[in-house]
Amino acid sequence: MISIKELSFSWPKQKAILKINALEIKTGESIFLQGPSGSGKSTLLSLLAGINQPSSGTIEILNTNLSELSAGKRDKFRSEHIGYIFQMFNLLPYLSVIENVTLACEFSKKRKVKALQKSKTVIEEAKRLLNHLEIPEQLFCQNILNLSIGQQQRVASARALIGSPELLIADEPTSALDQASREAFIKLLFKECKSAGTTLLFVSHDETLKPLFERYVCLKTLNEANS
Amino acid sequence: MNMFTLAKKSLLNRKSTVLLTLLTIAVSVMLLLGVERIRTQAKASFANTISGTDLIVGARTGSINLLLYSVFRIGHATHNVSWQSYENIKKHSTVKWAIPLSLGDSHKGFPVLGTTPDYFKHYKFAKKQPLAFAQGHAFKKQFDIVLGASIAKKLGYKLNDEVVVSHGAGNTSFHHHDEHPFTVVGILKPTGTPLDKTLHLPLIAIDKMHDSGAHAQVHEHEHDHEHHNHDIDLIGEPKQITAFLLGLKSRIGVLTLQRSINTDEKLTNNEALLAIIPGLTLRQLWEMLSMVEQVLLVISGFVVVSGLLGMLTSLLTSLNQRRRELAILRSLGARPWQIGMLLVSESVLLTATGCIIGIGLLYAVQLTTATQLQETSGLQLSFTWLTQHEMLLIAGVLLSGLLVGLIPAWRAYKYSLSDGMSIRV
Numbered sequence: 001m002i003s004i005k006e007l008s009f010s011w012p013k014q015k016a017i018l019k020i021n022a023l024e025i026k027t028g029e030s031i032f033l034q035g036p037s038g039s040g041k042s043t044l045l046s047l048l049a050g051i052n053q054p055s056s057g058t059i060e061i062l063n064t065n066l067s068e069l070s071a072g073k074r075d076k077f078r079s080e081h082i083g084y085i086f087q088m089f090n091l092l093p094y095l096s097v098i099e100n101v102t103l104a105c106e107f108s109k110k111r112k113v114k115a116l117q118k119s120k121t122v123i124e125e126a127k128r129l130l131n132h133l134e135i136p137e138q139l140f141c142q143n144i145l146n147l148s149i150g151q152q153q154r155v156a157s158a159r160a161l162i163g164s165p166e167l168l169i170a171d172e173p174t175s176a177l178d179q180a181s182r183e184a185f186i187k188l189l190f191k192e193c194k195s196a197g198t199t200l201l202f203v204s205h206d207e208t209l210k211p212l213f214e215r216y217v218c219l220k221t222l223n224e225a226n227s
Numbered sequence: 228m229n230m231f232t233l234a235k236k237s238l239l240n241r242k243s244t245v246l247l248t249l250l251t252i253a254v255s256v257m258l259l260l261g262v263e264r265i266r267t268q269a270k271a272s273f274a275n276t277i278s279g280t281d282l283i284v285g286a287r288t289g290s291i292n293l294l295l296y297s298v299f300r301i302g303h304a305t306h307n308v309s310w311q312s313y314e315n316i317k318k319h320s321t322v323k324w325a326i327p328l329s330l331g332d333s334h335k336g337f338p339v340l341g342t343t344p345d346y347f348k349h350y351k352f353a354k355k356q357p358l359a360f361a362q363g364h365a366f367k368k369q370f371d372i373v374l375g376a377s378i379a380k381k382l383g384y385k386l387n388d389e390v391v392v393s394h395g396a397g398n399t400s401f402h403h404h405d406e407h408p409f410t411v412v413g414i415l416k417p418t419g420t421p422l423d424k425t426l427h428l429p430l431i432a433i434d435k436m437h438d439s440g441a442h443a444q445v446h447e448h449e450h451d452h453e454h455h456n457h458d459i460d461l462i463g464e465p466k467q468i469t470a471f472l473l474g475l476k477s478r479i480g481v482l483t484l485q486r487s488i489n490t491d492e493k494l495t496n497n498e499a500l501l502a503i504i505p506g507l508t509l510r511q512l513w514e515m516l517s518m519v520e521q522v523l524l525v526i527s528g529f530v531v532v533s534g535l536l537g538m539l540t541s542l543l544t545s546l547n548q549r550r551r552e553l554a555i556l557r558s559l560g561a562r563p564w565q566i567g568m569l570l571v572s573e574s575v576l577l578t579a580t581g582c583i584i585g586i587g588l589l590y591a592v593q594l595t596t597a598t599q600l601q602e603t604s605g606l607q608l609s610f611t612w613l614t615q616h617e618m619l620l621i622a623g624v625l626l627s628g629l630l631v632g633l634i635p636a637w638r639a640y641k642y643s644l645s646d647g648m649s650i651r652v
Contacts (some may be wrong), residue, residue, distance in 0.1 A: 049558070072562060079560020090555055094240030106229075107560035159559075 001167065001199045002048070007057035008225075009043055017042045018054065019224040023217070027166070030190060030200040032210055035219030041203050044219065045171055048201070049082060050074030062166055079108035083160030083198070085170040090156045091144045100124035100141050101159045111163025118164075129158040132195075133188055150181045157173040157189055164196040171203050179208075186212050229566060234572035237552070241474065241545060246575065248541045252581025255534030256624060260617055261536050262527040264589070266520055267616070268608050273513060276420040277505045279351030280528040281481050284308065284316065285470035285486055287499035291515065294508045294613065297328055297470040300338040300421050304330070307467035312498045316473070316488060323482035324349050327468040329433045332392050337378050339392050339426045341433035343462055347373070349474055362386055363413035366429050369461060372409035373427040376417035384411050392436065396520070407436050429461035473502075531624055535631045538577055542635040546642070553643050566643045567636035571629060574636075578628025582621050586613065 010016040018040040026029055033040050046052045047059055050066045051074075058067045062081060067076060083104070091100045105112040105122050112122060118140040119125035130140060133154040135147075144152060153173055160168055172191070174182040185208065186202075193200045202213060210216050238245050277298050285293040286306030295301040317325040326349055329341035340346075347358050347365045363386050366373055372390050384390065389408040409428055417423055475481055481504060487494050487504035553566050593608055600608060613621070 051557070075557075075560060078558075082628045084558035086555070086558070092237075092552060092555060098567045099236075103234070104559045156474075 001025050001061065002201075003058075003060040005058050005060075007047070007059060009047060009052065016225045018023070018047070018192050020044075020057075020222055023222065025199060025201065025215075027199055028194075028197055030193065030214045031202065032205045032213035032216045032217065033201060033219055034207060034210065035203075035204060035223075039219045040223045041171075041205075041226065044204065044223075045106075045169060047162070048167075048169065049084065050078050076083055078109075079104075081135040081166045083162075083165040085156050085168070085173045087172040087175050091152055091159075092145070095144070096141050096155045097130065097135065097144055097147070097155050098123060098126050100144060101130065101162055102157060104159050104162050107162050108163060108178045111165065114163045115197065122162075126158065126162060129161055129192070130155065132192060134156050149176045150185065153177065153185060154188065155159065155191065157185075161192050161196060164217055165198060167201065168193060168198045169201045169203070172205070174204065174206070174209070182209070183212070200201040230568045231572050231576070234569050234576055237549075238573055238576060244541050244545065248538045248577055249581050249584060251537040252534045252578060252624075252628075253584035253588055255530045256585025256621070257592065258530045259591045259624070260585065260613075261526040261592065262523050263617060263620060264593075264608060266523055267614070270513060270520075272419055273352040274506075274509055276422075276509070277350075277352060279355045280472045281472065281475045281478060281503055282473040282485055282488070282502045283470060283505055283508075284473060284500055284502045287501045288502040290494050290501065291512050293470065293501055293503055294505065294512060296330065296517070297472075298421065298505065300330065300340075300425060300628075304469050305500075307469055308471065308500060309467050309498055310465050312494075312496045312500060313468060313471050315472075315494055315496060318482060319487075319494070321475050321484050322476070323476045324474040325348065326472045327430055327462075327465075328470045329430055329465070329471065330469045332394060332433065332436070334378075334392050334426050334515075335382065335392060337375075337424050337426060338421075339428060341428055341430040341468075343430055346427065350358065350422075350472070352420050352422065356418075358418070358422070359416045361414045361416045365409070366412055366427070366461065368412075368427055369429055369431065369432050369435065370407060370409050371412040373413035374411055375423040375425045375427075376415055377423040378426060379411075379414040384414070386411055386414070388503045392426070392428070394437075407432070427511060430465060431461050431463035434463055434465045443602060447516075477568075531627070534581070535578070535624075535627055538574060538628070539631050539634060542574060542632070543638065546570075546635055546638055549639075549644055553639055557643050561643075563640045563643045567633075567640040570636035570639045571632040574628050574632025575625070578625055578632075582624055586621075601642070 004020050004023040006022070007018065007020040008016050009018040026176070033041070033044075043052070047054055047066075048061070050069065053067060061077075061080070064077065066077070069077060081172055084153070093102070095103065102122050105115055115122050115125040119128055126138075127140060135151060135154055137150065139147060144155065147155065153176070156173070157170075163214075168189075173189075177185060189200065189202075190212075192198075202209070247620060250356075279352050283293060283297050284303055286308055288305055292302060296304050313325065313327055316322065324345060326342060330338060332339040332341075344367075345366045347360075351357055360373075361376065361379075363373070374390075376386055378384065388411045409432070412421055415422065436456050473484070475484065485502040485504065486499050556566060556569070557563075590610070593610065597608055615641075
């Protein structure tokens, strides 16, 4: 699924802030990528999402070398193959729950087609996902500001999962949740990723979540630029 | 959901700033269209003041000055025209009709015009539109008076009311001709010209009021005057008048007669007279005022620019707070140009809505102030749908709105490239 080789990244005229010799992630795996602040988590995620380009080395996702794609093609690749969950406040406040979830299909035809393979309409697929993530039906058409933080994170997950992207990147999605909600959320996320065959890359600095995942990667150790 | 719908929903989420921005644009569009409408309609109203008159003759002065005091009742004549010269020119073979004008008196600040009943027959405005009476008729007796529409409305005069004329023009007069009160016998329909603010009375009454018996021979007896067939002489034989209007048998002779009046000493009895073609002088006058016209347009243009700058400020200041929103859209696969398009869509939506509100405001203001405007300035603004020129102005505003939107769009594009999906605001 993901293959990183001799990756190095630095901002212009600055020393490298990320150096990873090798990292392989298999399809369907759930990875817990842990690292303290400043360990290069955000930099790695922006490289995986194709926002930034490595200074050297390669990143292959689904056998596609991101460095060989133009900026526009990287955007397209991201919208078609990668779902993204932010830390918090990651929904658009002026859209309803359903509109937020279906928004992902507006930027990718491929994900729209995949959503339509599962349900009759994109809206029905959004409702199906929201039901799976235990969002009460009466909230579907409501403004997201009427939802609790936990509910908002589940809506964000539904948006990232609609159209079954091959890779789901979750950037500290549980930091605003309490312990019980955190575990419940992650279990739901696992369930959805499994049923969609999605690889999960879960990024957090919270080590207590480590046992829940199939594999643990410590970025502090992995990133040679820190040493 | 396309970028336009997204832009609309995003704008609705920022109601207070959006409303203020809309108000700024709407007011500036209203001002632009309002100034443009007043400018074009004032120009039309100006040109419409007199028509069907071939020449205006007065004592030698500037042609614009003659037009201003004889038609617009602005300013004063420095000299008068002798009755003898008037009679000579009237008898010219090419002249069809001649109407004497005697100005100088007033009533509560409104100008008084001494003339003949022919005035109501031959004087035309707009596109050769004759004068019409809303009530009553032209004067038939020496102390009859006909009022312009605005005066009757403003001063509340009705038929048979008595009116006292004051000596001299202007709002304040120390001498009132209260020994000769006039009776209102006619009220004219509105014309949208200075006529609406003029009181018309028989020429003979002017001399009688001033008690210049030596200069005029007043005949109260039956008299078959050659000018008209009224029972009572309404002209007398005044020594001098302010100016007179001429209608010719054929327009071909206009230039010849004009030259003759301006140069032929025999015709004018050695009197220095000036004949002007009203249409030509009106055009000269408007050309003189074109500077003001241009300044007005430039000012209203600046008002629109400031409105659009207000929108730019609002979009740019909100942009920093919206970097999270842009990052979310990027994470969903939105290309940087799509993010830019979102901002352009917002500015186009704001400008278009501002224009629609501005047009609505224009009509609302026009509706509420039309009467007052007509009463105070005599300007009659017609309720017409937007002209082609006004639509072009709106299109210009919309295009400017789109261009202004490119600035925050470019900033948003740069933000989305640099921020990517990392939200650090």
